[in-house]
Amino acid sequence: MNSITKIFTSSIHPASPLQFFSRLTLSAIILAFCSLANAGKVTLDKSEWGIEGGKECISCHKKSSKGLATQWEESAHGKAGMNCLDCHQADIADDDAITHEGEVIATIVSPKDCGRCHVTEYEQQKGSVHANAAVLIQNRIPALENIGGLAIVAGGCDQCHGSVVKVKGDGTLDPKTWPNSGIGRINPDGSKGSCTSCHGRHLFSKAQARDPGACMRCHSGPDSPDREIYEASKHGMHFMAQRDKMNLDSDQWRAGIDYSAAPTCVTCHMGAAGKIKPTHDVGMRNAWKLNTPVSEKHYLVVFEDGDKLNLPVSREAPERGSKMTKLDGSMGTVKAVASPERRRQAMSSVCLECHSKAFAKNFMTQFDDVVELYNEKFGKPAQAIMQALYSEKKLTPLAFDEPLEFTYWELWHDEGARARHGAAMASPNHTWWEGIYEVGRNFYTKFLPQVREAAGEELGNALIKKHVTDNEHHQWLKQPGKGNPILGYGLGGQ
Ligand code: HEC
Ligand code: HEC
Ligand code: HEC
Ligand code: HEC
Ligand code: HEC
Ligand code: HEC
Ligand code: HEC
Ligand code: HEC
Structure with a gap:
């Protein structure tokens, strides 16, 4: 079998050789993700945004791209006094930096850039399955590309999974690789993902991201028909009938407390429920991998640097402190391991806010x-x-x-x-x-x-x-x- 065929018939989530065995409890895992102080809070001091050079942007952009300027004005960012340059600022040494009307800017505002102010969300998203969506399919693309062609990679796969964004010599972006807001896009600064996949720009609203519509763009169709499934479920039925009771723009959004009409995708995969904190890692609560020729339950291995790995239970779980190969091939030190039972427990405890x-x-x-x-x-x-x-x-x-x-x-x-x-x-x-x-x-x-x-x-x-x-x-x-x-x-x- 050559490598394409092997990938074609076997499960895609690669496993690596392991040395040791042990597990941590769910509470330790949850702590590993939530011990970051200031969860949900903006970490950069107010005095550091609203920078002077950014005040010029708006007058022009109210003419040349009025729609996006209006969205910015209505956003929490606009209201908090943040301007265009607070996000679009760049260092002249950055690959994608361009000089624009006297300021050095980049068109791409990467998760790392957002992470200057939103540390918690950035850290959680960084090692998630979502962030790895482009990495994970690299060796699958050739097989499917043979059916389609190169244009399909940019217009299809990359729009959902994310491209490896290429910068041309003059700092502008290669049309074969941009635009897309793929969930695991590899940005010029090396960070993975695109926060605008769910938080449309330039409103960047959390209410909109809580709506199932934020997920359905990618999670529909033959292989991930979650949109169709949700709509056909009793949960979807209740959501549609009682949308106005969902309290989507509430500051906190805890299942059973801030709303109870129905769970959305976010409730089960990301949302706060009981003792379970909200998370920007959608994969944590899933015990199985359902999109493989044969499904297997998986451990979640968390590394010291925040990277994660889904490891099938047919492999031995690694011991805390041991070293193992990460998804990108480099070595990492294991910080914690959650068993599939623990992951299931986390998911089930969401249900308990509304069910027995x-x-x-x-x-x-x-x-x-x-x-x-x-x-x-x-x-x-x-x-x-x-x-x-x-x-x-x-x-x-x-x-x-x-x-x-x-x-x-x-x-x-x-x-x-x-x-x-x-x-x-x-x-x-x-x-x-x-x-x-x-x-x-x-x-x-x-x-x-x-x-x-x-x-x-x-x-x-x-x-x-x-x-x-x-x-x-x-x-x-x-x-x-x-x-x-x-x-x-x-x-x-x-
Ligand atoms: C003198 C007017 C003017 C000023 C000031 C200005 N822009 Fe622009 N900007 C434009 C125009 C015109 C375009 C091109 C619009 C188009 O392509 O349709 C543009 C394009 C852009 C783009 C898109 C670049 C691309 O390759 O897609 C970004 C991002 C941007 N501006 C951000 C900013 C920021 C941030 C500031 C403030 C530091 C700013 N602009 C100040 C007029 C201006
Ligand atoms: C909260 C951060 C943030 C702020 C504030 C912000 N932007 Fe953006 N902007 C982004 C992100 C993220 C993208 C998407 C780029 C990508 O990753 O592909 C973007 C993309 C753009 C683009 C190119 C994409 C398009 O749709 O044409 C332009 C032009 C732009 N911004 C202009 C502005 C202007 C003008 C302002 C101020 C009125 C502004 N931005 C404020 C984050 C921001
Ligand atoms: C310079 C600091 C800064 C940067 C950079 C920044 N933000 Fe924000 N963000 C804020 C502030 C301030 C608020 C408002 C907080 C509040 O109202 O409590 C906010 C609020 C938000 C909210 C909540 C909006 C709501 O509906 O209440 C979201 C979502 C968000 N930001 C996403 C992003 C994303 C995505 C990026 C990168 C594209 C980004 N932010 C970049 C400072 C920043
Ligand atoms: C409409 C958005 C979308 C497009 C277009 C898309 N994917 Fe996916 N893909 C997804 C989603 C969502 C999943 C996650 C499925 C799950 O785990 O439920 C996924 C999963 C995968 C997986 C993992 C397991 C599986 O289901 O096979 C591979 C590999 C993959 N995609 C490759 C590709 C390639 C290669 C292309 C283009 C030829 C492509 N995808 C196009 C959304 C998309
Ligand atoms: C998979 C979709 C998705 C992606 C991708 C995503 N978010 Fe979010 N984000 C959400 C949802 C859903 C919420 C609301 C969570 C809740 O309260 O239940 C949210 C909330 C937020 C908030 C508000 C937190 C608070 O407590 O007020 C910020 C800030 C934020 N996201 C920043 C980011 C940043 C930065 C990125 C990129 C690193 C990002 N998001 C990527 C879905 C997403
Ligand atoms: C831009 C496209 C895109 C959007 C938007 C998106 N996803 Fe995904 N999602 C993907 C892709 C692609 C994968 C497959 C990633 C992989 O296997 O590495 C995936 C995987 C997942 C998984 C499987 C995790 C696992 O355990 O393997 C869950 C659950 C999920 N997404 C939930 C959500 C939710 C909830 C939202 C909305 C808040 C959302 N997604 C929004 C593209 C998207
Ligand atoms: C009532 C809770 C609930 C809601 C609502 C919900 N999910 Fe799920 N989802 C689950 C459970 C439970 C699983 C299976 C978990 C496991 O593997 O143990 C799952 C599995 C998935 C997977 C498969 C991951 C894999 O293994 O490949 C994806 C993708 C996903 N959900 C996305 C979504 C999206 C998108 C929505 C909204 C359209 C949604 N979910 C709504 C509970 C929910
Ligand atoms: C925010 C509240 C909420 C959460 C959280 C929630 N559900 Fe539900 N669920 C409901 C409501 C409301 C109904 C509809 C009850 C009815 O109409 O009889 C329902 C119905 C169902 C049904 C259909 C039962 C029937 O009578 O046909 C199933 C199955 C279900 N839920 C499973 C789950 C699972 C599994 C979880 C956790 C992964 C979960 N739910 C989380 C509110 C919730």
């Missing part, structure tokens, strides 16, 4: 059961068969040059992800009709016939027997004395 313990626990059991069913009945057998076909050279190493590869990809990436997301977020339609039903239909009527075609009769039958006919979940196919009509050949156990 038994309700939340039973719901999670129903969800986990769907993930297990998907894994054991379809995910693992399909993955094992694909791996065998690659190692037997029945498929070329190149991804997406054979129909079976499209079928397999969609099995886990589209309908397979849809089923698992549906079960996680309570949309029965996506769990069954648009989820497992389609997985089953495509597995039996497309995947298996194409496997036989690619493998030939003998190997095809052997693989299907080993991974399907002998698998307890597929026993219903064993009708005595008959071939299987769906498949058009004998799968029977006689």
